[in-house]
Amino acid sequence: MTRLLLPALALLVALLFVASLTIGYTPAGLGESLAALGTGDGPLGLVMREIRLPRALLGVMIGLSLGLAGAAMQGYLRNPLAEPGIVGISSAAALGAVLSIQLGLSAAFPLILPAAALGFAALAVGLVLMLAGPRGGSITLILAGIAVSALAGALTSLVLNLSPNPYATYEIVFWMLGSLSDRSFTHVWIALPFMVVGWGLLLTLGRGLDALTLGEDAAEAMGVSPRRMRLLLVLGTAACVGAATAVAGAIGFVGLVVPHLLRRAVGARPSALLPASALGGAALVLAADVAVRLVVPDRDLKLGVVMALIGAPLFLHLIRRTRGEVL
Amino acid sequence: MLTLDALTVRRGTCPVVDSVSLTVGKGEFIGLIGPNGAGKTTLMRGALGLLPAEGQSSLAALPVAERARQVAWMPQAREIAWPVSVETVVALGRTPWLPRGGRPRPEDRAAVDMALARMGLEAFRDRIATRLSGGEQARVLIARALAQDTPLLMADEPIAGLDPAAQIATMEAFATLAAEGHTIIAALHDLGLAARHCSRLVVMARGRKEADGTPQEVLTPDLLARAFGLRAHFSDGPDGPIFQPLSVLG
Known part of the structure; x- marks a missing residue:
């Protein structure tokens, strides 16, 4: 079963990718829209290439990032309740984006928003690593992350609170809900380099995460350096989750629920969970983004909202199952 | 196998391990004994x-x-x-031992099989480790250390919480490993098992090495009073060395 899991998840992602390409506001059949993707010169070709393709690609990229970072974070902290947001990077990225909207910069230069978000994510990484100290264990990392997260959240609230411009406030609130609509290839090219670096860093952690199953002391005695792993984890998470937040806003629950959902299927090995959770994340984000367009096509339903609506009951179900196992 | 020269570990300015020197040879089964807070764990982690x-x-x-290839x-x-x-x-x-990014090789599987067999865990192979009892988990973790296949094995209270049969079986497994040329250093609280199975005892008290030698040399009434505050019975008969703590000294 474990052997078939990755191909099955990859197939699921491929199917949802096609679904994401072919479902949308402009009505067109499956074959018609796929043909237009390659050669169509008319409006359908434009819609496919300029709107739906980047949207589907972003769905895959963001899902991979959130799923992978969630699995790595849970593995490192040895806690199934951990998620990528725990180190404060997504809140800091959101703060950067909110500031750029509030100051009117993003209206003048649209690329300022993701750039500010990435810049604040980098700032948060520096702050978290400084606070956590060079020798500290996983607890100091969590505490530092919570502190940075709380600070970024407070500052975001302050920006909203002091906002003199109701339109900016409206835009900020909607941006914070998280969405993939109206994104272009520019967003893909902004996020992709950071995400590729992040994926590369996080995927090297597999063996070390397995060893950490036995605790930091035992892992260190087996030649694994928890300190080096922590650095790679924070940098990798910042690169890919920071980039995801920068282009799509805050999308929660993926990094929390997906590793949890797939852990049993991979025999709970943290290294095996990394690729599985990445693919699972991509499938979940694509599915939710398709659902956004199917359920109420005429309203701009936000992806982050749908994700929370899917994620929270799923999480409740997982808690119930875990409780059944413990008792 | 292991040489310590004036090893000192401080917590703040207070030395938790104070200038301990030790030379450990091949094939020894060393019991590291001493009261709580004597610095046994710190000595091993520092070493x-x-x-x-x-x-x-x-x-x-x-x-x-x-x-990591020398010591588990x-x-x-x-x-x-x-x-x-x-x-x-x-x-x-x-x-x-695994090559970078490599899958387990036949010799890795063989080492795992041997470690499972040594701890009598063949029947548990596919069980979920976290659902086993505490004692069974302890045996699984000892097997994990054995699979590392190192000349030296250091264990911090490996038999605490095991039932008597599992305690004796583990001590015998360690003694067998030592007889095969491995070296074992184990922090122990059960002086009776330490006296019976270890080839050498090192006594820690208040961060210092208090005594070092065979169980007969080390477990003298004077040392027991000084390091442990205990009076004990110790005899060597046809059943091997028998040590039993009797009472706490005022």
């Missing part, structure tokens, strides 16, 4: 290089990857974070 220490330790001086370390906290199979836990012991 391994897991804590910053002054003085010399031949293990801490090794490059990290090489050290079983911390006192028996942590198995995820519900993985027993075989997966034991196979983690092969971590230092």
Whole structure:
């Protein structure tokens, strides 16, 4: 079963990718829209290439990032309740984006928003690593992350609170809900380099995460350096989750629920969970983004909202199952 | 196998391990004994290089990857974070030997099989490790350390919490390993088992090495009073050395 899991998840992602390409506001059949993707010169070709393709690609990229970072974070902290947001990077990225909207910069230069978000994510990484100290264990990392997260959240609230411009406030609130609509290839090219670096860093952690199953002391005695792993984890998470937040806003629950959902299927090995959770994340984000367009096509339903609506009951179900196992 | 020269580990300015020197040879089964807070765990972690220490330790001086092939370390906290199979836990012991990004080779599987057999865990191979009892988990973690296949094995209270049969079986397994040329250093609280199975006892008290020698040389009434505050019965008969603590000295 474990052997078939990755191909099955990859197939699921491929199917949802096609679904994401072919479902949308402009009505067109499956074959018609796929043909237009390659050669169509008319409006359908434009819609496919300029709107739906980047949207589907972003769905895959963001899902991979959130799923992978969630699995790595849970593995490192040895806690199934951990998620990528725990180190404060997504809140800091959101703060950067909110500031750029509030100051009117993003209206003048649209690329300022993701750039500010990435810049604040980098700032948060520096702050978290400084606070956590060079020798500290996983607890100091969590505490530092919570502190940075709380600070970024407070500052975001302050920006909203002091906002003199109701339109900016409206835009900020909607941006914070998280969405993939109206994104272009520019967003893909902004996020992709950071995400590729992040994926590369996080995927090297597999063996070390397995060893950490036995605790930091035992892992260190087996030649694994928890300190080096922590650095790679924070940098990798910042690169890919920071980039995801920068282009799509805050999308929660993926990094929390997906590793949890797939852990049993991979025999709970943290290294095996990394690729599985990445693919699972991509499938979940694509599915939710398709659902956004199917359920109420005429309203701009936000992806982050749908994700929370899917994620929270799923999480409740997982808690119930875990409780059944413990008792 | 292991040489410590004036090893000192401080917590703040207070030395928790105070200038301990020790030379350990091949084939020894050393029981590291001493009351709570004597510095047994700190001595082992300092010797391994897991804590910053002054003085010399031949293990801490090794490059990290090489050290992991020389010594297996079983911390006192028996942590198995995820519900993985027993075989997966034991196979983690092969971590230092696997080629970069490589899958387990036949010799890795053989080492895992041997470690499982040694601890009598063949029937548990596919069980979920976190669902086993505490004593069974302890045996799984000992098997993990054995699978690391190192000349030296250091274990912090490996038999605490095991039932009597499992305690004796584990001590015998360690003695067998020592007879085969491995070296074992185990922190122990059960002086009776230490006296029966260890070839050498090192006594720690208040951060210092208080005594070092065979059980007969070490477990004298004077030392027991000084280091442990105990009076005990110790005899050597046809059933081997028998040690039983009798009463606490005022």
